[in-house]
Amino acid sequence: MLKVNGVSRSFGDHRVLDSVSFDVKPGRMTGFLGANGAGKTTTMRIILGVLKADAGSVTWHGQPVTQAVRQRFGYMPEERGLYPKMKVADQIQWFGRLHGMSQAKAAASTERLLDELDLGTRANDKLEALSLGNQQRAQIAASLVHDPDLLILDEPFSGLDPIAVDTVLRVLRQRAADGSPVLFSSHQLSVVEQLCDDLVIISGGEIRASGERDELKQRYGTPRYELVVGSDAGWLRDVPGIKVTSVDGPKAVIEPASAEGFRAGGEALDQRILQEAMRRGEVRAFTPVVPSLNEIFKEAI
Numbered sequence: 001m002l003k004v005n006g007v008s009r010s011f012g013d014h015r016v017l018d019s020v021s022f023d024v025k026p027g028r029m030t031g032f033l034g035a036n037g038a039g040k041t042t043t044m045r046i047i048l049g050v051l052k053a054d055a056g057s058v059t060w061h062g063q064p065v066t067q068a069v070r071q072r073f074g075y076m077p078e079e080r081g082l083y084p085k086m087k088v089a090d091q092i093q094w095f096g097r098l099h100g101m102s103q104a105k106a107a108a109s110t111e112r113l114l115d116e117l118d119l120g121t122r123a124n125d126k127l128e129a130l131s132l133g134n135q136q137r138a139q140i141a142a143s144l145v146h147d148p149d150l151l152i153l154d155e156p157f158s159g160l161d162p163i164a165v166d167t168v169l170r171v172l173r174q175r176a177a178d179g180s181p182v183l184f185s186s187h188q189l190s191v192v193e194q195l196c197d198d199l200v201i202i203s204g205g206e207i208r209a210s211g212e213r214d215e216l217k218q219r220y221g222t223p224r225y226e227l228v229v230g231s232d233a234g235w236l237r238d239v240p241g242i243k244v245t246s247v248d249g250p251k252a253v254i255e256p257a258s259a260e261g262f263r264a265g266g267e268a269l270d271q272r273i274l275q276e277a278m279r280r281g282e283v284r285a286f287t288p289v290v291p292s293l294n295e296i297f298k299e300a301i
């Protein structure tokens with residue numbers, strides 16, 4: 001497990017990270033979310049040892065991150081670092097060699113990865129001949145070639161079309177399932193929502209929320225139900241204790257008026273509404289509405 005413990009960092013008198021702490025757990029994909037300038041890249045660079053922290057520590061399996069440990073990490077920086085004039089396969093192999101692989105192992109790993117990323121037919125093209133999305137896939141291959149123990153990816157999905165997002169997603173998921181945790185930053189909330197098991201939300205250099213995605217959804221999202229009845233659902237507007245978020249003929253979305261939720265004061269308000277709906281006639285659906293990541297993000301920051 002990677003542990004970031006109370007990491008702070010300033011540039012001049014600008015405090016960019018303020019006691020940042022979170023974990024990246026084995027077998028899990030952790031999404032690192034934050035607005036522009038929130039401190040994601042700075043945190044990643046500190047994990048990688050490219051930048052020093054003013055305070056705090058980063059440990060991998062309980063030990064400090066030494067150069068040898070770092071050698072086993074895979075990193076895709078925000079500013080991409082491949083050579084436009086070099087052939088795709090040659091430079092991915094070269095990255096493998098930089099991480100201590102033999103020529104034969106680096107070549108085998110490169111071939112396998114390019115196939116997995118649907119880039120096999122472009123192996124002998126110069127990088128600059130590839131579309132930006134395909135260059136990005138090559139960049140991802142370069143960070144994976146040495147079969148890293150931990151993957152840190154800065155905005156790996158930016159600039160990818162939906163098919164490429166799916167391909168990269170599948171490859172990263174497989175790595176996480178094989179035991180290499182993945183920490184990735186993204187602005188694309190829908191992608192993060194699909195992909196991550198855990199979430200870390202940072203704002204102004206402070207961690208605002210972290211933990212399992214589904215648990216955070218429950219903690220931060222407003223509880224809501226969608227109710228579909230056999231006739232007009234407008235009567236819900238007159239029920240005390242709830243707010244009707246939307247109503248469209250027989251379909252309505254409701255939420256509790258009180259911040260304490262549907263169980264405020266020990267009352268099962270949601271059950272009472274369901275019983276009232278059944279008393280009035282047919283109930284076709286009564287379904288909890290899962291809040292979107294967008295909602296959690298706005299609430300947490």
Ligand SMILES: Nc1ncnc2c1ncn2[C@@H]1O[C@H](COP(=O)(O)OP(=O)(O)OP(=O)(O)O)[C@@H](O)[C@H]1O
Nearest residue numbers: 011014016034035036037038039040041042043078
């Ligand atoms: N080398 C540096 N010198 C001075 N300020 C810096 C330096 N690196 C980062 N910063 C500042 O630190 C803050 C956090 O930047 P960082 O790149 O970590 O944010 P981010 O969350 O990755 O943003 P983005 O999503 O836009 O990449 C910003 O205000 C940035 O201007």
